[in-house]
Amino acid sequence: MIVNFLGTGTSQGIPIIGSDHPVCLSSDSKDKRLRVSIWIRWDDYSYVIDCGPDFRQQMLRANCKKVDGILFTHEHADHTAGIDDIRPFNFRQGEMPIYAHPRVIENIKSRFAYIFQTENKYPGAPSVRTIEIANNHPFELGHKSIIPIDALHGDLQVFGFRIDRFAYLTDVKSIEESEIAKLNDLDVLVINALREEPHFSHFNLQDALDFIALVKPKKAYLTHISHIMGFHEEVQKKLPENVFLAYDNLEITL
Numbered sequence: 001m002i003v004n005f006l007g008t009g010t011s012q013g014i015p016i017i018g019s020d021h022p023v024c025l026s027s028d029s030k031d032k033r034l035r036v037s038i039w040i041r042w043d044d045y046s047y048v049i050d051c052g053p054d055f056r057q058q059m060l061r062a063n064c065k066k067v068d069g070i071l072f073t074h075e076h077a078d079h080t081a082g083i084d085d086i087r088p089f090n091f092r093q094g095e096m097p098i099y100a101h102p103r104v105i106e107n108i109k110s111r112f113a114y115i116f117q118t119e120n121k122y123p124g125a126p127s128v129r130t131i132e133i134a135n136n137h138p139f140e141l142g143h144k145s146i147i148p149i150d151a152l153h154g155d156l157q158v159f160g161f162r163i164d165r166f167a168y169l170t171d172v173k174s175i176e177e178s179e180i181a182k183l184n185d186l187d188v189l190v191i192n193a194l195r196e197e198p199h200f201s202h203f204n205l206q207d208a209l210d211f212i213a214l215v216k217p218k219k220a221y222l223t224h225i226s227h228i229m230g231f232h233e234e235v236q237k238k239l240p241e242n243v244f245l246a247y248d249n250l251e252i253t254l
């Protein structure tokens with residue numbers, strides 16, 4: 001399985017439009033972060049988790065030619081706003097399967113009503129097939145079991161996903177013990193870490209490190225990073241041996 005980090009930034013991305021913050025002005029490519037998303041491939045299968053406003057640019061940059069489905073963690077715009085750009089895949093492959101919590105599907109239906117229009121739908125509009133995800137109901141994609149992991153982003157429910165010995169969780173602020181138990185024996189855990197200062201709906205760096213110490217994956221990668229976390233190179237030096245700051249274009253093989 002190959003995991004490609006399409007984006008590792010928080011909601012505004014880095015650089016932030018108009019910002020003079022030193023991290024936003026950095027020339028290090030690892031300090032440039034599109035909105036958070038990953039592309040996962042195994043055998044001939046290809047899936048994307050989340051579809052934020054940078055989706056088109058991410059698909060072009062990664063040279064992704066086929067997507068068999070999109071899994072959504074939650075409905076916030078930095079995770080969903082790119083859905084109109086699935087059209088090139090629709091034209092080649094047909095309907096795009098999208099997997100999400102029923103609440104997220106309803107939210108996407110109201111925000112992107114034109115996609116779900118049954119009468120007089122514009123012929124070039126995106127087309128999707130919705131598949132509901134429920135906690136404690138693993139589902140199969142490409143002969144692999146996908147285990148939903150339930151967590152809270154402030155007050156909002158979010159899903160993370162475990163596939164074999166890989167797990168991807170973003171926008172987590174709290175998670176119950178019964179869900180943490182689903183993360184045993186991981187080779188790689190991806191978890192969000194916004195910045196050093198606390199935040200009401202995101203793990204900060206210490207929260208993420210404490211969570212990693214609890215879950216004990218072989219390796220952990222931090223994502224959904226704000227510019228105020230600091231320069232990639234400097235933050236990486238402060239991290240434990242098996243913890244890495246993810247960056248855009250990073251590809252890991254499991």
Ligand SMILES: [Zn+2]
Binds near residue numbers: 078
């Ligand atoms: Zn987010």
